[in-house]
Structures are given as structure tokens and as C-alpha cells.
Amino acid sequence: MIWDALQLSMLVVGVTTAIVGIIGLALAYLLAKNDFRGKELLDAVLTMPLVLPPTVTGYYLIVLLGRRGLVGGYLYDLTGWTLAFTWQGAVVAAVVVSLPLMIKAARASIESVDPNYEIASFTLGKGKFETFLRITLPLAKRGIFAGLVLSFARALGEFGATLMIAGNIPGKTQTMPLAIYEAVAAGEERQAQILALILTAVSIAAVYSTNKISRSRIYG
Amino acid sequence: MLTVDLKKRFEKKGETAFRLDVSFAVENGFTVLTGASGAGKTTVLRLIAGISTPDEGLVKIDSNVFFDSANKIDLPIQTRRVGFVFQDYALFPHFTAEENIAYGVKAGNQKTKIERAREMLALFRVEHIKNRIPREMSGGEQQRVALARALASEPLMVLLDEPLSAVDVETRLKLLDEIENAQARAAIPFIYVTHNEAEAERFGKQRIHIQNGKTID
Numbered sequence: 001m002i003w004d005a006l007q008l009s010m011l012v013v014g015v016t017t018a019i020v021g022i023i024g025l026a027l028a029y030l031l032a033k034n035d036f037r038g039k040e041l042l043d044a045v046l047t048m049p050l051v052l053p054p055t056v057t058g059y060y061l062i063v064l065l066g067r068r069g070l071v072g073g074y075l076y077d078l079t080g081w082t083l084a085f086t087w088q089g090a091v092v093a094a095v096v097v098s099l100p101l102m103i104k105a106a107r108a109s110i111e112s113v114d115p116n117y118e119i120a121s122f123t124l125g126k127g128k129f130e131t132f133l134r135i136t137l138p139l140a141k142r143g144i145f146a147g148l149v150l151s152f153a154r155a156l157g158e159f160g161a162t163l164m165i166a167g168n169i170p171g172k173t174q175t176m177p178l179a180i181y182e183a184v185a186a187g188e189e190r191q192a193q194i195l196a197l198i199l200t201a202v203s204i205a206a207v208y209s210t211n212k213i214s215r216s217r218i219y220g
Numbered sequence: 221m222l223t224v225d226l227k228k229r230f231e232k233k234g235e236t237a238f239r240l241d242v243s244f245a246v247e248n249g250f251t252v253l254t255g256a257s258g259a260g261k262t263t264v265l266r267l268i269a270g271i272s273t274p275d276e277g278l279v280k281i282d283s284n285v286f287f288d289s290a291n292k293i294d295l296p297i298q299t300r301r302v303g304f305v306f307q308d309y310a311l312f313p314h315f316t317a318e319e320n321i322a323y324g325v326k327a328g329n330q331k332t333k334i335e336r337a338r339e340m341l342a343l344f345r346v347e348h349i350k351n352r353i354p355r356e357m358s359g360g361e362q363q364r365v366a367l368a369r370a371l372a373s374e375p376l377m378v379l380l381d382e383p384l385s386a387v388d389v390e391t392r393l394k395l396l397d398e399i400e401n402a403q404a405r406a407a408i409p410f411i412y413v414t415h416n417e418a419e420a421e422r423f424g425k426q427r428i429h430i431q432n433g434k435t436i437d
Binding site: 116117119120121122123124125126127134135138139 | 271296303304306308312314326369
């Protein structure tokens with residue numbers, strides 16, 4: 001049970017972190033560098049999972065992506081496959097709840113880069129994409145990395161939304177936090193203890209390294 | 221010949237709008253743009269470079285039209301080829317001196333770009349700082365690298381926004397010479413913004429004075 005849960009958690013969290021890194025960075029850039037109607041509303045909607053009970057987030061995921069969901073229904077009719085009760089469902093839940101942490105940190109970090117550096121790059125004939133890759137990204141990397149680490153930790157600890165959309169199937173969708181819940185419910189204290197310690201250690205390491213990264217100054 | 225005609229209105233809540241209405245034409249030489257702080261000097265440079273957009277007007281150098289509201293032409297910054305030396309230099313803090321300059325070099329691979337950057341550093345007699353990042357350079361060194369970077373991109377003109385305001389008096393005189401020489405070598409228009417009367421006197425040949433957003437002849 002421990003080994004299965006650990007393996008599954010690593011898979012879910014690994015895929016989640018990669019997705020959050022890409023989508024989160026794109027959204028953070030969009031929010032930091034563009035002005036458009038409904039920008040702050042979009043930010044608010046994306047931030048919601050941070051403050052909503054995870055069960056509510058999970059409920060919306062079912063309504064949207066479940067077998068009879070608004071989008072999930074089409075997918076099921078078309079392919080016979082549904083996100084519900086799969087590890088991919090656990091990934092979607094983890095992405096949605098951890099994305100706001102990445103967006104917040106990366107947006108703040110991108111916004112804190114002196115726009116004169118970007119303008120200087122434009123005057124030297126460089127386009128927006130090259131400027132982002134070679135100037136903005138390296139100068140904002142600490143905040144971006146911090147956001148990624150926090151998202152990783154949040155994804156690792158995800159429970160409520162995962163339970164709603166992916167269920168609690170040992171070896172299939174039972175990640176570490178769910179395994180802890182089941183171990184406690186079944187009175188298997190030893191297992192609960194081991195899993196809890198692993199989760200705690202990883203989380204402390206993540207938050208500690210985030211603090212260290214954001215306090216160090218590189219370019220003065 | 222550089223022709224500039226710019227009109228722009230700046231609204232600020234609770235204040236009367238600031239109107240910029242500047243027009244001048246200068247030969248391909250050294251031009252000093254003077255005026256009190258807040259007169260609109262930096263704004264004029266930013267409008268020429270395309271960092272912000274005028275309400276109406278015309279900006280062209282020889283046959284290259286950057287902006288022409290009558291014909292709806294508005295080239296993006298990237299294609300204007302305007303070298304810009306910022307007041308705080310805006311050297312990329314994570315790049316060394318030679319990387320900063322190489323970043324601006326148009327053609328070639330990384331190796332030839334670095335070679336070109338070294339030539340530029342030699343020209344400004346600061347080869348020894350090639351591996352330093354901006355934080356490790358003096359104000360005068362940063363100014364030289366910033367000008368070298370602007371010139372490395374083979375611009376059609378160079379705009380300098382009070383580039384010597386953070387440099388001590390002694391270095392300032394030396395750098396003024398160098399900037400003048402660089403203009404003579406490049407043979408393209410340099411517009412040099414300053415509110416320092418002594419600097420303005422020195423480059424007195426072509427002089428434009430702005431007061432309250434308007435050109436004064």
C-alpha cells in the first residue's frame with residue numbers, strides 16, 4: 001500500500017508539476033504583460049481553488065469533466081473514456097489546485113523585472129519571445145522556481161478534489177494523502193505514520209528551499 | 221536628415237492635461253536636446269524610438285519612415301533600428317559586458333557576435349571588463365558598454381537620455397569626448413538629452429530646447 005501510493009503520487013505530482021510549469025508560466029506572462037478586459041476576473045477565477053474547499057473544486061471538476069459532465073460527456077460519447085476514477089483525473093485535480101500558487105509567484109516575479117530591460121532588448125531588434133526567454137525569464141527565475149516548488153508541494157498534498165474526481169482506488173488513484181486517510185480509518189497506524197512523515201519531510205524541504213531561493217540575491 | 225513632428229496629450233486625473241507638441245529637423249550630426257526636468261525630453265526620445273506612440277505626427281530619418289499618422293505608419297520598436305542609451309543604462313544584469321554587447325549584434329553566430337563585442341570593447345578601451353557583469357562596473361564603464369551595445373546593433377541613429385548624470389565630473393569630460401568621437405565614426409544622428417548647461421554649450425552646434433512640452437527656437 002505504501003509503495004503503490006508513493007509511486008502513484010510521484011507519477012501524478014511529476015506530470016502535474018510539468019503541466020503547471022508550462023500553463024502557469026504562460027498565464028503568469030499573460031497577466032503580467034497584457035491589459036485586457038476581464039484580466040483581474042480571470043486572475044480571480046484561477047485563484048479560486050486556493051480559497052475554495054477542495055471538495056467544491058472537485059465538485060466543479062465532476063460537473064465539467066465527469067462522465068456526464070459538460071465537457072466530459074462529449075468526451076465519453078466520442079471515445080468511451082472518462083477522466084473520472086483515473087490517475088489522469090488525479091492530475092487534473094492537482095493541476096487546478098496548485099496552479100494558483102505558480103501563477104501568483106511567477107506573475108509577481110515577472111512584474112518585478114524592470115521594464116527598461118525589456119525595452120532595451122526591443123530597441124536592439126529582439127522580438128517579444130526572444131526577449132522573454134533571454135531577458136525576462138532569467139531575471140524572474142527565482143520567483144518562478146519558488147512558485148514551481150510550492151505547486152509541487154501543494155500537488156503532493158492534494159486530497160479533496162482528487163477524492164471527488166478520481167476516487168480512492170488503491171494502486172490506481174490512491175495517492176499518499178488518500179492512503180493516509182484509509183490507513184487511519186483502518187487502524188493501520190504504522191502505515192499512516194510512515195506516509196505522514198514522508199509527506200511532512202518533503203513539504204518542509206520544499207517550503208524551506210523556496211524561502212532560501214527568494215531571499216538570496218543574485219544580481220544585486 | 222532626421223525629421224520629427226510629435227503631438228501627444230497626457231491626461232492625469234485632477235490635473236490639466238500635459239500637451240507635448242515638438243517638431244524639429246536636424247542634420248546627421250550631433251544634436252543636443254535641452255530643457256528643465258519635466259519638460260518632456262525623455263518623452264520625445266521614447267516617442268522617436270517607438271517605446272510609446274504619439275497621437276499624431278511624423279518621424280523619419282532620410283527615407284525611412286518610422287511613424288506617420290497621416291499614412292497610418294507605425295513601425296514597432298524592433299524594426300526602427302534606434303540605438304537607445306538609457307539614463308540608468310539598462311544593461312542586462314545577468315550578462316557580462318561582452319554578452320551585453322553581443323546581444324545587440326545583428327548577424328552571425330554566437331562566436332562572431334562575441335568577436336564583434338570585443339572589438340567594440342577595444343574601441344572604447346574597456347577590454348579588461350569584458351567578463352564583468354554590470355554590478356561590477358563603474359558608472360563610466362557601464363556608460364561605455366551601453367553605448368557600445370547600442371552601436372553594435374547598427375542603428376540608424378542613437379538617442380542618449382542624460383547618460384552622464386551618474387558619472388563624476390572628471391570622467392564626464394572624458395566620456396563626452398568619447399561620445400563625440402563615436403558619433404563622428406558612426407556618422408549617424410546622435411540626440412543627446414541633458415539639462416546640464418555646460419554639456420549643452422559644448423555641443424552647441426545643433427541645439428533644441430524644450431519648454432513645457434513645446435520646442436523653442
